[in-house]
Amino acid sequence: MQLIYKINYHFLHNEVEKHWPGDHQMKNRLSIIEEPNNPAEPQMVRMAYLSVIGSHKVNGVAALHSSLVKQKLFPEFDELWPDKIVNVTNGVTPRRWLANCNPELAELIDSTLKSDWQSDLARLGELKIWADDPEFQKKFAQIKRDNKMALASVIDELCGVKVNPDAIFDVQIKRLHEYKRQQLNLLHIMAVYRRLLEDPDLDVPHRVFIFAAKAAPGYLVAKNIIYAINRLADRVNNDRRIIDKLKVIFLPNYRVSLAEKIIPAADVSEQISTAGFEASGTGNMKLALNGALTIGTMDGANVEIAEEVGEENIFIFGKTVDEVSDLRQRGYNPRDIYQHNEELKAVIDWLASGDLSPDEPDAFRPLVESLLDSDYFLTLADYQSYSDAHDRIVKAWKAPSYWWRMAIINTASMGKFSSDRSIADYCKTIWNIGL
Numbered sequence: 561m562q563l564i565y566k567i568n569y570h571f572l573h574n575e576v577e578k579h580w581p582g583d584h585q586m587k588n589r590l591s592i593i594e595e596p597n598n599p600a601e602p603q604m605v606r607m608a609y610l611s612v613i614g615s616h617k618v619n620g621v622a623a624l625h626s627s628l629v630k631q632k633l634f635p636e637f638d639e640l641w642p643d644k645i646v647n648v649t650n651g652v653t654p655r656r657w658l659a660n661c662n663p664e665l666a667e668l669i670d671s672t673l674k675s676d677w678q679s680d681l682a683r684l685g686e687l688k689i690w691a692d693d694p695e696f697q698k699k700f701a702q703i704k705r706d707n708k709m710a711l712a713s714v715i716d717e718l719c720g721v722k723v724n725p726d727a728i729f730d731v732q733i734k735r736l737h738e739y740k741r742q743q744l745n746l747l748h749i750m751a752v753y754r755r756l757l758e759d760p761d762l763d764v765p766h767r768v769f770i771f772a773a774k775a776a777p778g779y780l781v782a783k784n785i786i787y788a789i790n791r792l793a794d795r796v797n798n799d800r801r802i803i804d805k806l807k808v809i810f811l812p813n814y815r816v817s818l819a820e821k822i823i824p825a826a827d828v829s830e831q832i833s834t835a836g837f838e839a840s841g842t843g844n845m846k847l848a849l850n851g852a853l854t855i856g857t858m859d860g861a862n863v864e865i866a867e868e869v870g871e872e873n874i875f876i877f878g879k880t881v882d883e884v885s886d887l888r889q890r891g892y893n894p895r896d897i898y899q900h901n902e903e904l905k906a907v908i909d910w911l912a913s914g915d916l917s918p919d920e921p922d923a924f925r926p927l928v929e930s931l932l933d934s935d936y937f938l939t940l941a942d943y944q945s946y947s948d949a950h951d952r953i954v955k956a957w958k959a960p961s962y963w964w965r966m967a968i969i970n971t972a973s974m975g976k977f978s979s980d981r982s983i984a985d986y987c988k989t990i991w992n993i994g995l
């Protein structure tokens with residue numbers, strides 16, 4: 561605390577005083593120590609301010625978030641030090657996340673390009689001329705199928721569930737947090753299940769929804785979402801009426817070595833955070849690099865992925881950052897949406913009814929209350945748009961030459977997201993060293 565007070569004194573009396581002479585309100589606003597509104601409350605240390613003051617540069621890690629950091633989070637710091645807040649978009653290493661984890665695809669790219677794409681990932685762009693080639697599509701699709709067979713064995717080993725490698729493998733793998741909205745995925749899967757029960761002959765492709773995630777130990781609602789996905793999985797996977805039209809898998813102990821097995825086998829990549837909350841994401845990059853199509857919001861690096869692959873090769877849905885803030889300003893009441901969306905209401909009522917956990921009828925109360933009482937992350941507000949985007953995925957899957965063209969274009973368009981490019985950017989804009 562002695563050091564923090566010294567840093568604060570220097571910052572307010574030298575830096576802030578020089579830029580805004582005599583402006584005591586500004587000193588109050590930028591002080592590392594926050595004074596409470598109510599004198600009974602304690603003072604607080606503004607850790608983020610301390611970080612910005614102490615740092616040479618501050619990186620927002622993707623274009624959208626860097627601009628939010630400048631305009632919404634630290635506008636005064638950006639005025640004081642206009643060169644401090646910068647953007648270097650994150651990247652992933654193509655050695656681990658393609659060459660090593662997906663050797664068959666790496667081999668196909670090697671034999672097609674005959675160039676060193678691993679150390680110059682932009683060269684993947686040369687694959688685009690093959691996107692419509694039936695022979696190339698066949699090889700690309702066969703590799704995906706081989707990887708899905710391999711993942712199916714892992715799933716059988718870890719969960720004791722047999723999945724069909726010809727089904728759509730729809731994957732959401734990331735830390736469990738309400739802003740990442742695994743609960744949105746869960747509600748939609750319950751809706752798909754319900755549609756199948758109402759009409760078991762429904763003409764839809766077979767689907768396997770795959771999750772892997774850890775929650776912080778004390779995060780009650782996150783633990784509750786994990787439990788709900790697992791109870792739904794137990795029900796769905798043993799329901800003879802829908803045999804293998806729908807499977808739900810929650811793989812335990814999510815970690816890099818497991819991600820390396822899931823990512824090469826993914827058809828669909830779920831990147832569905834509330835706009836404004838995912839600083840970048842890197843799972844989105846790993847999955848698109850391996851030919852998975854993204855269903856995602858305009859958040860984090862998804863914005864730049866959409867720019868690279870083209871709007872026609874990604875399934876974008878949901879509220880934008882500006883729409884999220886408009887809705888919050890107008891006053892958001894999740895119950896309005898719940899009352900007016902018949903399918904969504906039926907699914908939430910089902911979750912609340914205890915039917916999925918007859919032995920513990922109140923098991924999902926924390927989740928249901930979080931959705932209906934505040935829904936801070938706007939799950940209900942984005943539900944219909946998300947469900948519509950899934951309908952577009954189903955339609956695209958039914959036209960294989962169209963699907964594989966999109967998948968190939970995704971792999972071919974990921975050049976920007978190499979960590980080599982990120983590190984080169986760090987050298988130039990942050991560390992001031994030549995590479």
Ligand SMILES: *Cc1c(COP(=O)(O)O)cnc(C)c1O
Pocket residue numbers: 733734735814815816819840841842843844846
């Ligand atoms: C890539 C990766 C992440 C980050 O995933 P996001 O979807 O970007 O949140 C987290 N955990 C593991 C094990 C990963 O490999």
